[in-house]
Amino acid sequence: MDFDWQHMLIELLVMPTLAFVVGLVMVLMARRLRARIERRVGPPFWQPLWDILKLYSKRTQVSHGHMHEISIIVLLGGMIAMEVFLPVPGFDTFAHHGDALTLIYLMMVPTLGMALGVSACANPNGSIGIARALTAMLAYDVPFIITVAGAAMLYGTTSLPEIIAIQQQQGLEGWGAVQMPLLALAALISMQAMLGKEPFEIYVAPAEIATGPMTEMSGKFLGSMFIMQCFQLYTVSVLYTTLFLGGGENWATFLIKIFVVVAIPMTLTNIFPRYKTEAVVAWLWKWPTAIALVGLFVVMMR
Amino acid sequence: MNQQNFPVQVAPLESCREPGPEERSMLRKVLDRVGQYCQSRSLFVLHYCTGCGAIELPPSMTSRFDLERVGMQPMVTPRQADILLITGYLSVKTLKRVILTYEQMQSPKYVMGFGSCTINGGMYWNSYATVKRLGDYIPVDTYIAGCMPRPEAIQQGFLDLIERIDGGRAVAWKDYYRNYDRYLGHQQHLFGRDWLTPTDVVGEAAHYRLAGDGTLGPHTALLDQYAGYHQAWGVPREQYAELEASS
Amino acid sequence: MIPSLDLLLALAFGNLGLMLLAGRNPTAGLLSMILYALQGWVLVMLMPALAEGAASGLAFQVFGWSLSWELNGLGWFFAIITVGAAFFSAWFAAGAWGVQGTRSPWAFHVTLAANVAAMLLLLASRDLLTLFIGWELVTWAGYAMMIQSGGPATRAAYKYLIYGVAGGLAVLAAVVLIQVQAGGLGFAAVAAWMPGISTGMLWALMLLLGVGFGIKMAFLPFHRWQAEAYGESPGPAAAFLGAISSRMGLFGLLILLVHFIGLARLDELLLPLIGLDARILWMWLSALTIIIPTFIALKQNDARMLLAWHGIGQGGYMLLGVLVGSELGVAGGLLHVFNYATYQAVLFLVMGAVVYRTGTAHLDRLGGLITRMPLSYVAMLFAIIGLAGLPPMNGFVSKWMVYKALLDEGLPLLFVAAVIGTLGTILSVFKLIHNVFLGQLRVEHEQIREVPFSMWGPMIALSLIVFITGYMPGLALDLVMVAQTSLGFAALDYHLGGFVTDTGNLNMLAVVSVLLLGMGIGAGIFLLGGNKSKRVHQLDNYAGGHFLTTEVRYHYSHHFYAGLLRLIGPWYITLIKRLEGGIAALTDTLAAGSDGLYRTAYTPILMLAATVLGLALVL
């Protein structure tokens, strides 16, 4: 494999920046959607950016030790690496060096970083939050992994650019959502949980465990977690689009797709209360898993 | 009480003072200005809702008045918050929590006294257990008078605060660092000589160059005397055992 | 010295003798380290000779059977891990730990040397008889290692022993059966004889040998002995046992399933009624071995037990990978043996260090040690990322290979099962590092310090191996290929950073580099982006306005994952535990009955009854 250093360097810098910008808009969209549903006006356009800048500009910054700071670096680094490995129109050099499995496991690195940092804060609310977040991960990853297995079976590859190419060759009929609707549905539900949105929102739980992982986060620490939220929305939507919606032919359709994908859970989240932890696990292991298994068998039968 | 000394590390005061405007670089000034603007556009509020006034907050936040329009959001822990909103009277007991919460917030931070109780004790003026003037204990940026104030008043108060932050005039939090000894004196007067919080205001003042003439004084000296009891960090175990036994 | 198998065995047994004589000497640890290093050197030098097998000059004649030894590629691969694990364990015990951390450094060094010697003998076996002799030696050497610390370890080791003897005897029965039926015991002769035998006989042999080897590997449903036995061993002993000891079972299973029976024959072996073939059966057993012990680990409250349960679970990936049968799968399974040994050793060593300093491994009684033992923390962090199978550590690579092989072979359900195991692992390793190193430091641990170099040295060295072989998996795959070709599989096509396949690539060089670069960018944003931070005291913490003091235990460790366990708690069935108890109770009853029989007063009646019955039986 020949390394085109120049191109790679551009990807390395441009992709995270793009992801951050798109993510900021997604956050804004989510907040506006919420405001609209609650018959409010909602925040101004630049609000997500102002929040982050304000947090970074705080005069005092509380640190609970080196691990607290390193973990934020790991979190940001993992997120940036994740964006780089996503296949988006025009940028897929790095996507060829890994595959869907690599990406799924890379997605856990920032989570792990955050978990370590939160634990280093020595606040039990944070630890409980992390315990719940990991529990939620155990819950939503089961249906999600089944859908990934189904996609790998259907396309015969785990390479993300390949998957996009296969879908785009066949047009709309080739889309994963058309070929395997059950799996697409299961993945959509797990995505809701992956983003930590109601009814699967168990680990922030402000009224219960004081925002869990964010309890002791202040200033730029909290700001970095806001950045992480932008990246997370972007990553999950791009992954879903890649597996089920034919990826992006060009940036216009690509952006439409990913915003639609994010809009669905962001809308749903406002009309649900929260489940209890064990209820989340039970529900996710029951319905989406069953749907995904049926979908997997359908795929395997073909 | 034990008489051992556990000195709080304080750097020489000169290097702990805030540099004047003329000492700051151009870039610094631009960044500070951007920061100020963002701080005024994004305010996370921590509601300290012990009093009856809290009932007026939901209308302010929800669809009727929607404070999110001006970038305000409720937040849960003091670490995340910019504004500490004290709604109503404070008893001596709750004041301790308020002070701890205030000290755990990250600067720049703002305090809003909400209702007459925080200004002069209000209808509880005669009570032996309530605090009359919040401003004696922590620096307050804005008072909203009334018993109780309407959402419109709250909104006005916030807008006023936003304007002052944007203009760089909401600097009451610096006063707490610069005249910490005075605030601590009031606190000690109320809670006793051995009053301590697990936070380290003097250290922060030194670290962030926020110290002033009134940072250290007779009252902070008392802190040194009692610090060891709560903060066993760095205390040799046998000493700690002694402390445990003596308490 | 010319490197040969004889030299290797001489070094191993010489080390044993030396430790027996001089194990109490403070320099014993250093001495044995040197000897393990020499053994490793001999092994490396033997590498070119492996193609035709490195035979030993040692030979015995007993009852007409000749016993002789020869090292092939598979044995060599396991041997190098064995010697490596022994080297790092000995290093850990060479300094302060040997003086203060254990009741008897002599016992540790002797049993370690005995284990290594026995394992090398086992790995160098060329026929079933030498294999069995090595097998039993390994079992008993392991027992000796486990009992050295006494107390609860004795009980755990006793359980191990019962399982081990039962497994050993199953192997013995199979060996004798093969000897009688096939007329020879050489691996080649047995492999040549196997294709001709009847299905019933094949099942019988597979059952006997599978049970025997499976017990050592703590394969489901024989998984209950291992965790306690390894967990209760002292730090470096647990590291050695955990890293390699039960992999001897894998070695046996590989010889049985791949070398003797062959994966193709396994496919033809259909289970009656269900219609599943034997290979799928083995694979699902492997998958269950991954999942069930992993979730048992999640419940543990003792760090060492938690790790030991994971050791059982990780064994499943290895067999699962090899049974896939594709080059990628086999390489993944074997690579996992190596990777697992590296990080499991680190984890047990770190817990050994923690126990050395704090005296406990109970997850409810630790916390916040990161400020006191930062190097141990770093080592454990690297190792748990490896154990959880996340990039950039080596555990990710081998697991990725197994997953990919399963998907490529069209086995998505097994893939899902394997991933579920990984998810469970992530949960429990986080609990481990959180409860031990993160969170609030307890008052009684204020004064502890980092362990001395003799202890953190091996931990850090091994955790660097965990990282480097994750960054450049090609390095470890060089070793794996020796075993893979020796097992009769084609060599995998790989490069330093990973693999290029038709259905998806993995280039760890790129992944890790991007991750590191990303962290660089992240560090730039974070460190330059805001005001410098100030370290605050751990009691300066949000508690809803409550004043924290050292008397307040502000650390969430007990009943971790409460929500999850509320749901899955009742799912932990204790079938095997009850079965164990049942067998023990039955034995007790029968024993009491037999004892009673021999205490009967009317002895002649028994005699007359026996005579009459005997006459009736034969006439």
Place this chain on the structure above:
Amino acid sequence: MNPEILIALPLLAAFLLPAARRIDASVGIWWGPLVVLANLVIAAMAWWKVQLIGPQSIALGGFAAPLGIELRADHLGLSAAVLLNLAVLLLWPRETPDKARVSTILLVLTGAGCGLAMSADLFNLYVFFELVAVATYGLAAANGKGEALIASLRYLILGALGSALALLGIALVYAKTGTLNLTELGGMSEALSGPAGIGALVLMVVGFGVKAELFPLNNWVPEVYAHTESRVSALMAGIISKLGILVLLRLIAEVFGGSPGLEFLLWVGVLGVVTGELAAYGAKDMRRVLAYSSIGQMGLVAVALALGGETGFIAALILMLNHLLVKPALFLIADAWPGSLKALAGKGRARPLGAVLFVLLALSLIGVPPLPGFWGKYLLLDAIFTNVTEGAGLLVGLILAATVVEAAYFFRIAARLFGSGEAAEESKIPGLPAVAALFVIAFLALSVQTGRVGDYLKEVVHGLQPQELRMAQSDFPDPAASVNGKGERL
């Protein structure tokens, strides 16, 4: 020197002892050991002679074999004689009220045992067997304790009844064939293939089985071994039980090979293994554990015997040899830990050498390679898989399950020994008694030289003259001529 002296000398000495004792009281102390020592030397010389010139047949009193009494000076007989003398000498009892009386008993035992080992005649076998039995009854009660007396009474009743049954079996054989000479009987196995012959075998198995600790004729074992002096227990478990097996070995190898009656022996053996090991698992004190373990081991030997064939006999011999060396050593080492197993906690730390050797010897009983017990078990399984057509799996399963139980109880003891407990009190008995050390050394030699001993055992088995060879020969051959000096078959 003639091997018959082996029988005559101790018996004569036994008769003379009461008289000699009158002369000087101290004679009672040194007389017995000295005679046995002399006997040992003679036995060793005779054994060496057999090594050089091969087995010989001796007709006592000059009469030819069918009429006269034939003694067989072969590998098996003389090896047994050497080991018997050696064992008696080493395990000479100490705790006796009357040393001279015990000397008499032991001298009788030695003489009769040597006779038993060499007899080639069923009647002589019986006579010597009875003599040995009577001697052991006395020996069991020799320490004069009440429990020992009761135990020996139990033994006596069982033994006497067994002897009667054995005699009945011998009478049946005589009635069917008209001869009792083993060599001659070997040629007449067809006459014994009927119900009478089989019945005779069963009766003899029962009769001789009392001594050989076969199930269920062995309920004297735990009582006797638990209450006699450890040296006596060691002697009885180690060598005297083997004499009973020796009789059966000769009978089966030469006369009853392939008889259906062996199935009885097989199941008696299996039941012995299973019940013996289980009872040992349930036993609460050390002596009983060892006694029950002895029952289990003898059961294994019986199974091996019943299976027959070269492999089976070699398995039986190596198992016997292993048990012969291991069990006395175990009894002697365990002397330091009398009473309940619960009292063992931590005692091993006070006597590490004894405890480690205890474990090592136990390992051999369990059958751990490369110790000799392993080879015995291996050959036994080999014999089972080779000779048993149906039910081999069940047989192997039962034996191996019993082995697991064996490991379980031995290592429960080991765990207690090395476990934590109060510091052991100082006891008179050293951790490793000198005699036990000798047994251990012999055992280690056996472990190291298993290959060579195995070759010798093969020779011993070949020397037993399998009957199919006999049937091919028309007239009575000279035993010495049938085998050449190197032990190869003709």
